[in-house]
Amino acid sequence: MKPFLSLLFVALAAVAVAQTPETYVFVQRDSALYLDVHRPATPRQDRACVVSVFGGGFVSGSRNDELQREIAPLLTDRGFTVVCIDYRLGLKDSAMVAQNSGLLHMQDLFQYCIDIAVEDCAAAVAWVVAHADQLGIDPGRVVLTGSSAGAITVLMTDFCRANAMPQAAALPKGWRPAAVVPYAGALLCRRGELAYMTPPAPTMMLHGMKDKVVSYKKMAPVISRNLYGSHRVAKVMAKQGIAHWIVRFPGIGHEVATWLPGSVDLFCAFVDQALAGRVTTLDATMTDSKLVPTRWTTMTVRDLYK
Numbered sequence: 001m002k003p004f005l006s007l008l009f010v011a012l013a014a015v016a017v018a019q020t021p022e023t024y025v026f027v028q029r030d031s032a033l034y035l036d037v038h039r040p041a042t043p044r045q046d047r048a049c050v051v052s053v054f055g056g057g058f059v060s061g062s063r064n065d066e067l068q069r070e071i072a073p074l075l076t077d078r079g080f081t082v083v084c085i086d087y088r089l090g091l092k093d094s095a096m097v098a099q100n101s102g103l104l105h106m107q108d109l110f111q112y113c114i115d116i117a118v119e120d121c122a123a124a125v126a127w128v129v130a131h132a133d134q135l136g137i138d139p140g141r142v143v144l145t146g147s148s149a150g151a152i153t154v155l156m157t158d159f160c161r162a163n164a165m166p167q168a169a170a171l172p173k174g175w176r177p178a179a180v181v182p183y184a185g186a187l188l189c190r191r192g193e194l195a196y197m198t199p200p201a202p203t204m205m206l207h208g209m210k211d212k213v214v215s216y217k218k219m220a221p222v223i224s225r226n227l228y229g230s231h232r233v234a235k236v237m238a239k240q241g242i243a244h245w246i247v248r249f250p251g252i253g254h255e256v257a258t259w260l261p262g263s264v265d266l267f268c269a270f271v272d273q274a275l276a277g278r279v280t281t282l283d284a285t286m287t288d289s290k291l292v293p294t295r296w297t298t299m300t301v302r303d304l305y306k
Contacts, residue, residue, distance in 0.1 A: 021036035021037055021038045021064075021072070021084070022036070022037040022039070023035070023036050023037075024037065024127070024131075026085070026123060026124045026127035026128075027120065027123040027124070027127070029088060029120070033085075033086045033087065033088070033120055033123075033124075034063060034085075034086050035063060035083050035084065035085040035086065035124055035127070035128075036063050036064060036068075036072075036083070036084045036085075037081065037082075037083050037135060038072040038073070038075075038076050038081070038082040038083070038084070039076065039081055039135075039136070040076040040077070040078075040079050040080060040081060041076070042079055043079050043081065043136060044078075044079035044080060046138060046141055046275060047081070047136060047137045047138040047141060048079075048080055048081075048137070048138065048141040048142075048143065048178065048271070048275060049080060049081040049082070049083060049128065049135065049137040049138075049141065049142045049143065050075050050080045050081070050082050050083070050142075050143045050144075050145060050271075051083045051085060051121075051124065051125060051128060051142060051143070051144050051145070051154075052068060052071055052072070052075075052082060052083065052084045052085070052145050052146065052150070053085060053087065053117075053121060053144070053145070053146035053147070053150030053151075053153050053154050054067065054068055054084070054146070054147060054149075054150050055067075055146065055147035055148030055149045055150045055151065055184075055257055055258075056089070056148070056149055056150075057091065057148065057149055057213075057304055057305070058089050058090050058091040058092075058110075058113040058114075058117065058149045059089060059091045059092055060089065060092070061089070061149070061150075062086060063084040063085055063086045064084065067147060067258050067260075067261075068084045070261050071084075071260050071261060072084060074260075074261055074264050075264070078264070078268055080143075081135055081136065081137050083124070083128055083135075085120070085121065085124040086120075087116070087117045087120035087121060087124075087153065088116045088117065088120055089113075090109065090112050090113030090114075090116055090117070091109070091113055091305075110188075110227070111188065111190065113149075114152060114153070114156055114188050115167050117149070117152075117153040117156075118153060118156050118157050118160055118167040118168060119167050119168075119170065121144075121153050121154065121157045122157055122160075122161075122167070122168045122169070122170040122171045123170045125142065125144070125157070125170075125171060125175075125177075126170045126171060126172055128142060129142065129172050129175060130172075139172075139175070140175075140178065141178045141275055142177055142178055143177060143178050143179045143180070143181065143271055143274075144157065144158065144177045144179070144180045144181070144201075145180070145181040145182070145183070145260065145267070146182055146183065146185065147183045147184065147257045147258055147260070148183070148184050148185075148213070148214055148254065148257040148258075149214075150182075151182030151183050151184050151185030151186075151214070151257065152182070152185050152186050152187075152188070152214065152227075154180055154181075154182055154185065155180060155182045155185040155186065155187055155203070155205075155233070156187060156188060157171075157177075158176070158177055158180050158200050158201050158203070159187050159189075159196070159200065161176060162176075162196045162197060162198045162199065162200045163196065163197045163198070164197065164198075176200075176201050177201040178201065178202070178271075178274055178275055179201055179202045179203070179204070179270065179271050179274035179275070180200070180201045180202070180203045180204075181203070181204045181205075181206075181260075181267060181270065181271070182203075182205055182206070182230070183206050183207075183256055183257050183258070183259055183260055184206070184207050184208065184211055184213070184214045184230075184254055184256050184257035185205060185207075185214065185229075185230060185233075186214050186215070186227050186228055186229045186230070186233070187227070187228050187232075187233050188226060188227045188228075189226050189228065190226045194226075194228055194232070194233075194236050195236060195240065196236070196237075196240060196242065199242060200237075200242060201274075202243065202244070202270075202273075202274035202279040203237070203244045203245070204244070204245035204246070204247065204267075204270040205230035205233060205234060205244070205245070205246045205247070206230075206246075206247045206249070206256050206259065206263065207229060207230035207231070207246070207247075207248060207249070207256055208248075208249045208252035208253045208254060208255060208256040208297070209231075209248050209249060209250050209251070209252065210250075210251060210252060210253045210293075210297050211229070211252075211253045211254050211256065212253065212254075212299065212300040212301060213253070213254040213257075213296065213299055213300065213301050213303075213304055214229060214254065214257070214301075215227070215229045215301070216229045216230060216231050216248075217229050217231045217232055218232060230246055230248075231246075231248075234246040234283065237281075238281065243279045243280050243281050244279075244281055244282075245270055245279070245281070245282040245283075245284070246282070246283050246284070247263075247266070247282075247284050247285075247286050248283075248284070248285045248286070249285075249286055249287070249288070249291065250285055250287070251287075251293060251297075252291060252292075252293060252297060253293065253294075253296045253297030253298065253299065254296040254297070254299060255291060255292075255293070255294055255296045255297065256291070257296075259288075259291060262288060262290055262291060263288075
């Protein structure tokens with residue numbers, strides 16, 4: 001009986017370690033920003049890491065919200081080290097937004113929200129790369145993923161890196177993500193034509209074709225005239241000959257933003273392809289019996305920020 005109890009104790013201890021994140025300050029802004037490191041019980045041989053960025057419309061959310069707490073164990077069970085990060089929320093002060101709600105101001109404010117989120121994402125990645133040995137990861141195998149505002153953030157972080165924009169200046173020189181996986185993401189490009197100066201990381205975009213919160217095609221002018229959803233980004237990548245995956249969900253809106261737990265097998269399949277250097281272009285339309293329309297299918301960005 002004693003050997004069995006001993007083995008059980010060791011197994012339970014390993015599970016507890018895997019489920020208890022380590023919290024670190026990764027940058028000091030007006031206040032400290034934190035990240036949580038979730039370590040796998042059995043790491044992948046390639047020591048890959050996933051940096052996960054929460055959503056919430058740049059108004060709310062945190063590194064340990066409900067979705068992040070669901071994502072982390074799903075990916076650590078697959079052997080990934082998972083790093084969930086915080087970032088500054090430019091729209092959190094709703095009183096200030098209401099007081100200054102002119103059209104031009106809202107567009108400028110949304111630009112500001114994205115800029116500071118990208119700056120913080122880049123700072124978090126720089127911290128992860130600098131502490132790779134401590135974390136037991138390969139700094140060249142860091143995957144970025146995010147939901148909604150977090151999806152915009154990770155897609156924009158790589159876009160800014162590929163276009164040598166100052167928002168991503170904190171990233172280590174010569175570094176690029178091993179893969180980028182945005183769930184209902186978009187790119188903001190207010191100057192010139194939407195294009196990549198240098199190749200982006202292998203990217204898989206997942207988006208509901210009826211999404212009007214983070215628009216599948218283009219954001220409502222009240223927020224930004226130049227925020228382009230996955231449909232447009234995929235067109236640009238195809239035009240430039242950039243291999244990518246886009247997975248479109250017909251009849252579904254912003255529900256896709258929280259669908260990483262329902263698509264973890266697809267996520268891992270794409271990441272494995274990217275890490276093996278074998279990404280080709282895939283344009284797929286997908287349905288999932290567990291992904292059904294809710295109020296998020298009819299909700300618009302105006303409803304979100306009313």
